[in-house]
Structures are given as structure tokens and as C-alpha cells.
Amino acid sequence: MSSETAKPASASCVSLAIMTHPGQANPYGTLHGGVLLRLADECGALAALRHAGGSGGMINTVAIDSMTFLSPVYVGERVELCAEVTYVGRTSVESRIEIFAEPLDRAERRRVAVGYGLYVALDEHGRPRPVPGLLSETEADRLRDEAARARQAVRLARRDEARALSDPGDGRR
Numbered sequence: 001m002s003s004e005t006a007k008p009a010s011a012s013c014v015s016l017a018i019m020t021h022p023g024q025a026n027p028y029g030t031l032h033g034g035v036l037l038r039l040a041d042e043c044g045a046l047a048a049l050r051h052a053g054g055s056g057g058m059i060n061t062v063a064i065d066s067m068t069f070l071s072p073v074y075v076g077e078r079v080e081l082c083a084e085v086t087y088v089g090r091t092s093v094e095s096r097i098e099i100f101a102e103p104l105d106r107a108e109r110r111r112v113a114v115g116y117g118l119y120v121a122l123d124e125h126g127r128p129r130p131v132p133g134l135l136s137e138t139e140a141d142r143l144r145d146e147a148a149r150a151r152q153a154v155r156l157a158r159r160d161e162a163r164a165l166s167d168p169g170d171g172r173r
């Protein structure tokens, strides 16, 4: 975390919206989950980048997790994504990403997926750089922080597991 003034989550809220089309369908005629994952990553990264700041700053995705799909999206619907920063470490920023869908002709928005992205702010050499802290002022913020620390601990355990898998230590790949 840098000495720069801590920021509230509200300062980095961001949204994206698209109209879906047949080229994005899976064989069953509903939207391919990968389309939503890509948009989710982009929207989460935008929120993290807003929080991290820094002119020309870069951000790198290190994990997308807990993406839970609640209902299908039908081709032709409008999809909207909203991301908000929920955790900040020294150089890492977590965004919660919510995805909504609605028919084009009716304002009947429904939540179709929720997940988290973890991003690392990078300097001009591609190395992690410190980011501003996340303001925590209310009881709701304290609960948010506690839940986020637990998610980050799980991610770090997964990273260790993935590293151990990719390096069996006996010369095999």
C-alpha cells in the first residue's frame, strides 16, 4: 500500500454494457460463458486500474475466481457489468464483478453472475507497484475486508498449489 491517501470503494465503481449477438452463442443458443468471463475480467480490471491510479499505469490479472453463473443469458439481451474494489493489499487489488442481463424491450434487469478478479498494479518495468489503501469506515466495510482477506488467503494457497504442480522438482514437466 502506498502512502497516497486511501480511497473509498465508491471512487472506483465502473460499469460496462453490451448488446449480445448470435456470434456469441454456445451450441444451445444461449450466451457462451467465456464471453461473460472476458467482459468480467475487463470490467474488474477497469475498477482496479481506477483504484490503483498512476498515469499510464498498467494492471495484470492474476486470478479470476468464484465466478458463479446464476441464470442463462439469451442472445439479443443487453448485458451490463458492474465492478467495485473490495480489497487492497500492498500491490494487489480485488474487484467484485456483478453481471446483469435484460431483454432489449423491457427494463427487467436480473443478476446472472457474480465473481471476483485479483489484479496487480505494475510499474514501467512490469514489476508490482504499491497502490493506495482502501478506506474502511463502517461495520459493512469491516465485514467486507474480513471476507476479502479470507478469499485472498485461499487464492495464495491455490497459487502455491499451482506452482508445485508446474514444478515437480524432478526435472519432469
Ligand SMILES: CC(C)(COP(=O)(O)OP(=O)(O)OC[C@H]1O[C@@H](n2cnc3c(N)ncnc32)[C@H](O)[C@@H]1OP(=O)(O)O)[C@@H](O)C(=O)NCCC(=O)NCCS
Residues within 6 Å of the ligand: 060, 061, 062, 063, 088, 089, 090, 091, 092, 093, 118, 120, 126, 127, 128, 152, 155, 156, 159
Ligand atoms: C503480476 C506478476 C508480475 C507479479 O509478480 P510476482 O513475482 O508474482 O509478485 P509478488 O509475488 O510480489 O505478487 C504481487 C502481489 O500479487 C499477489 N499475487 C500474485 N499472484 C497471486 C495469486 N495467484 N493469487 C493471489 N494473489 C496473488 C501477491 O500476494 C502480491 O500481493 P500484495 O503485494 O498486495 O501483497 C506475476 O505474478 C505475473 O506476471 N503473473 C502472471 C499474470 C498474467 O500473465 N496475467 C495475464 C493472464 S492472460
